[in-house]
Amino acid sequence: MDFKKNQLINISITDLSIDGMGIGKADGFAFFVSGAAPGDYIRMQIVKLKKSYGYGIIKEIINPSPIRISPDCNSFGKCGGCSLRHISYSSQLEFKRSIVKNNLVRIGGFPDSIYVNEAIGMEYPYYYRNKGQYPVGTKNGKTVVGFYAPRSHNIIPIEKCMLASESDSAILKTITSFMDKHGIAPYNEADQTGILRHILIKTSHKTSDIMVCLVINSTEFPFIEDLTPLLKRVGVTTIVLNINQKNTNVILGSKTKIVFGSGYITDYIKDLKFKISPLSFFQVNPVQTEKLYDTILSLADLKGNEIVFDAYCGIGTISLFLARKAKSVYGIEIVPQAISDAKENAKNNHITNAFFYTGPSETICPDLCRKNILPDVIVVDPPRKGCAPPLLETILRISPEKLIYTSCNPSTLARDLKYISPTYVPTQIVPVDMFPHSTNVETVVLLKRK
Ligand SMILES: C[S@@+](CC[C@H](N)C(=O)[O-])C[C@H]1O[C@@H](n2cnc3c(N)ncnc32)[C@H](O)[C@@H]1O
Numbered sequence: 042m043d044f045k046k047n048q049l050i051n052i053s054i055t056d057l058s059i060d061g062m063g064i065g066k067a068d069g070f071a072f073f074v075s076g077a078a079p080g081d082y083i084r085m086q087i088v089k090l091k092k093s094y095g096y097g098i099i100k101e102i103i104n105p106s107p108i109r110i111s112p113d114c115n116s117f118g119k120c121g122g123c124s125l126r127h128i129s130y131s132s133q134l135e136f137k138r139s140i141v142k143n144n145l146v147r148i149g150g151f152p153d154s155i156y157v158n159e160a161i162g163m164e165y166p167y168y169y170r171n172k173g174q175y176p177v178g179t180k181n182g183k184t185v186v187g188f189y190a191p192r193s194h195n196i197i198p199i200e201k202c203m204l205a206s207e208s209d210s211a212i213l214k215t216i217t218s219f220m221d222k223h224g225i226a227p228y229n230e231a232d233q234t235g236i237l238r239h240i241l242i243k244t245s246h247k248t249s250d251i252m253v254c255l256v257i258n259s260t261e262f263p264f265i266e267d268l269t270p271l272l273k274r275v276g277v278t279t280i281v282l283n284i285n286q287k288n289t290n291v292i293l294g295s296k297t298k299i300v301f302g303s304g305y306i307t308d309y310i311k312d313l314k315f316k317i318s319p320l321s322f323f324q325v326n327p328v329q330t331e332k333l334y335d336t337i338l339s340l341a342d343l344k345g346n347e348i349v350f351d352a353y354c355g356i357g358t359i360s361l362f363l364a365r366k367a368k369s370v371y372g373i374e375i376v377p378q379a380i381s382d383a384k385e386n387a388k389n390n391h392i393t394n395a396f397f398y399t400g401p402s403e404t405i406c407p408d409l410c411r412k413n414i415l416p417d418v419i420v421v422d423p424p425r426k427g428c429a430p431p432l433l434e435t436i437l438r439i440s441p442e443k444l445i446y447t448s449c450n451p452s453t454l455a456r457d458l459k460y461i462s463p464t465y466v467p468t469q470i471v472p473v474d475m476f477p478h479s480t481n482v483e484t485v486v487l488l489k490r491k
Pocket of ligand 1: 322323324352353354355356357358359373374375376379400401402403422423424429449
């Protein structure tokens with residue numbers, strides 16, 4: 042059948058795409074439909090046609106899927122934050138489990154029989170984020186903050202986000218009202234004018250610390266001494282400026298200046314205490330982080346005499362949990378500020394057998410091996426792009442008995458597991474839902490040397 046733009050067709054949705062769109066087939070032609078759920082039977086309008094697939098929008102849900110729920114956020118569908126709010130939480134977890142499996146089969150070349158555990162979910166999947174990163178712009182002459190619309194830099198203003206920390210909305214309102222009162226212009230991407238680009242808020246889950254980091258296209262924020270007491274009143278315990286004067290999509294610049302307070306927040310994961318600086322990575326879902334780290338620790342099954350490498354260690358969170366069960370742990374991380382936090386975190390938690398190194402894991406790990414520090418267990422937790430090939434080469438060369446791969450991207454996980462599959466076999470695959478209502482999924486894999 043020849044399809045035409047704007048044509049109306051009825052279609053059954055049978056699957057979900059990696060970015061949460063419903064997928065249905067008509068005459069062998071795949072259609073991607075935003076907001077559609079597997080099991081829906083819909084009338085849709087074709088809005089875009091490519092050679093072998095197309096895009097549609099829902100005109101009518103003729104028969105709703107049993108897993109469909111009514112989205113509980115007014116901005117769902119407009120804001121790029123959540124993509125699965127129309128699907129029950131238990132079905133979201135099942136979907137994430139299938140994403141992991143599909144990637145392992147399709148990209149990793151593993152057999153269809155590969156077993157992936159049920160995803161570990163949240164009991165209350167709301168208000169879980171300890172970090173909010175909000176772009177700032179102008180709408181109808183007023184300063185607005187919110188989230189970008191999907192695949193654009195158009196800001197969808199948000200009064201209250203059900204994923205963010207509950208204190209964020211009062212902080213954002215204080216800053217935008219202050220800017221309007223004092224005529225402080227938000228940054229304008231088109232001509233690179235204006236001051237405030239993003240507001241970054243980091244909130245401690247277990248202490249009352251809240252950090253506001255104003256990302257500015259300048260070296261100063263006007264009238265900051267007047268804004269400080271207003272932010273203190275809504276619970277902010279420290280304020281920092283991050284200077285980013287480049288014409289770039291990268292949110293944070295490399296320079297920060299403390300305006301008020303310590304310049305960092307303190308939080309706990311279980312009984313360990315962590316110092317978190319503005320530029321350091323810290324897992325965004327503190328409730329699930331405890332489950333994630335418990336999973337890593339239980340899969341590592343340390344007996345007390347092991348040397349462990351923790352590559353991509355951030356501020357040393359996993360390293361310190363492992364150190365209490367191992368002979369020694371070597372944490373490696375590329376961001377200097379994170380390593381300085383990691384060293385301080387070890388000291389504050391009275392842990393003396395964790396050692397930290399600044400630099401790329403792919404060069405520091407082989408360096409340590411050359412110094413005859415040879416790990417029994419390697420833990421890797423890389424960013425979305427996965428492990429650098431030289432690190433995988435090092436792992437294959439020294440081939441420790443156990444490897445634990447923690448990943449936030451199932452496709453690069455599958456690619457890397459395929460690369461090391463001549464030597465390593467995955468024996469446990471555990472998805473952990475760190476990001477409810479989005480399609481992102483974290484996975485912990487235990488690999489054993491063949
Ligand atoms: C997903 S985070 C994991 C952090 C930590 N394991 C945790 O659970 O908080 C990945 C970390 O890798 C760091 N990183 C990125 N590229 C790196 C590289 N080539 N070598 C070492 N660390 C790197 C990032 O700065 C970030 O802290």
